[in-house]
Each structure stands twice: as structure tokens, then as C-alpha cells.
Amino acid sequence: MTDQVETVTGPQLNKPAPAFEALTTDGVKTLDDYKGKWLILFSHPADFTPVCTTEFIGFANKQDEFNAMGVELLGLSIDSHYSHIAWMLNIKENWGVEIKFPIIADLSMKVANAYGMIQPGASDTAAVRATFIIDPNGILRAMVYYPMNAGRSVDEIHRLVVALQAADANKCAMPENWKPGDAVIVPTPPTAAAALAKLDEAPEGQNVVDWYFATRQL
Numbered sequence: 001m002t003d004q005v006e007t008v009t010g011p012q013l014n015k016p017a018p019a020f021e022a023l024t025t026d027g028v029k030t031l032d033d034y035k036g037k038w039l040i041l042f043s044h045p046a047d048f049t050p051v052c053t054t055e056f057i058g059f060a061n062k063q064d065e066f067n068a069m070g071v072e073l074l075g076l077s078i079d080s081h082y083s084h085i086a087w088m089l090n091i092k093e094n095w096g097v098e099i100k101f102p103i104i105a106d107l108s109m110k111v112a113n114a115y116g117m118i119q120p121g122a123s124d125t126a127a128v129r130a131t132f133i134i135d136p137n138g139i140l141r142a143m144v145y146y147p148m149n150a151g152r153s154v155d156e157i158h159r160l161v162v163a164l165q166a167a168d169a170n171k172c173a174m175p176e177n178w179k180p181g182d183a184v185i186v187p188t189p190p191t192a193a194a195a196l197a198k199l200d201e202a203p204e205g206q207n208v209v210d211w212y213f214a215t216r217q218l
Contacts, residue, residue: 010116017041017132017140018114022076025084026102029074031138038071038161039134042152043117047079047087051151055129057097058154070136071161073101078112081105131157133164170218183207183215 011018021030031039042059044052059073066073077084088099104111112118117130129146141164146152163174172184186206189195195211202208206216 011114011132011140011143013140013143015140016138017134018111020104020111020114022104022106022111023081024074024102024104025081025088029102029104031134034072034074034134035138036136038069038136038165039074040066040071040131040157040161041074041076041115041134042129042131042157043076043112043115044129045148046077047083048090051149052077053087053091053095055151055154056091056099057095058151059101060091060097060099062154062158063100065158066161069161069165074104075101076104076106076111076117078106078109080107133157133161135164135168166218172216172218175215183217186214186216188212 017031019031021028042055044055046052056075059075063073079087084103084105088103092098106112109118115130115132117128128148129150129152131142131144131146131152132140133142135141142160144152144157144160159177159179162180163178166172166180166184167174170184172186175182175185178184189198189211198208198214199211202214206214208214
């Protein structure tokens, strides 16, 4: 009997994000344009729809905070370039919010398919609410999918990027709903001897609950 190895298709965590070159409302953009910065690439089902409008307003209101962290925003839907421009102007006219980040016009669905944004169980013709967090080295660090009828939380996406950046900088992990100021989880001991030593005498500055679970303040 031959062992079967499952083949993973589509984008994969901790692997290079799929490359792209696409027309946006700010000219042609490629993944390489974002090297050295974090990138949030997010799709929406369609322009001029209510849930998507609230999400774009949410991202726009948070853009300065993202940019201060070295994070760029890039939207996408399979609508046309001019539809995107008209929608951006409409949002500014009706809500007084200026959309300053570019939006990919993906009529060919090339980018959407590369990133697994087309989910047949949800919609055959529109990109679902997918969010991809890509680090400065072009590595895909997080993927979050939402259904067509429920808007995503921009605050949670912001929290996730803050957590990823802090984890990278401090070589630690983050507990549930971690926010700046909360304790972080230190790496688990790699050997039995190290685990026993940790139980015998907790390292300075660490709160050791058990050999595999210890926290500290940053």
C-alpha cells in the first residue's frame, strides 16, 4: 500500500506569498513593491455594496495607525478599474472618508485565484472577504476568511499585526487576545532536562505555571 501525500494548493502560511502584478487605482503594483514593509492584502466581493463600504471606511480610518507600523494596505475585487475609482469618490461624497490606499482591479481573477479568494461554496463570481498579512520578506504570515454577509473586524486585523511584529521582535508567542502591555508566552523548553530545571527554579522575570507554560512581560 502506497502512502498518499496530501497536496496543498493555494497560499500557505509561512511560505512566500503568491507574486502578482496588477493594475490598481494608484497605478500598476507588484508584490515586490512592498518588500521591506508589511502588507495587508484584502479582498471584497463587490464595489457599491453596503458591507464592503463599511469595511473600506474601517480600513481608511485605521490607515495612519497601520502606516506608522510600517504596514501598507491593498484592496482587491474583481470589479473594473473605473468602478473602483467611482466607488472611492462615492465614499468620500457620502461619508466624508477618503480612500488613500490602492485597490486592485482583478477582472481576470488572476490574483484572486492565486490567493484562494474565490470560494465556490460562497460565490462563483466574487472574491470573498479574505485578508492576507504578508511580512517584509514576502512571507505569508496570516490568512483570515469571512463569509459574504459578515464584515471583518479591522481592529482585530490591526491587533494581529501588532502581535506578529512583537512576537518576531521578542522571540515569543502571544496568548489569546494579546494586546501591548499583556504578558507574553516564552518558548517551551526543548529538552526534558531544561523542563525539569525550569520547574526547579523559575528563570528570573518568568511566571512559570508548568514546564510548558510560562509567561513574562516585554
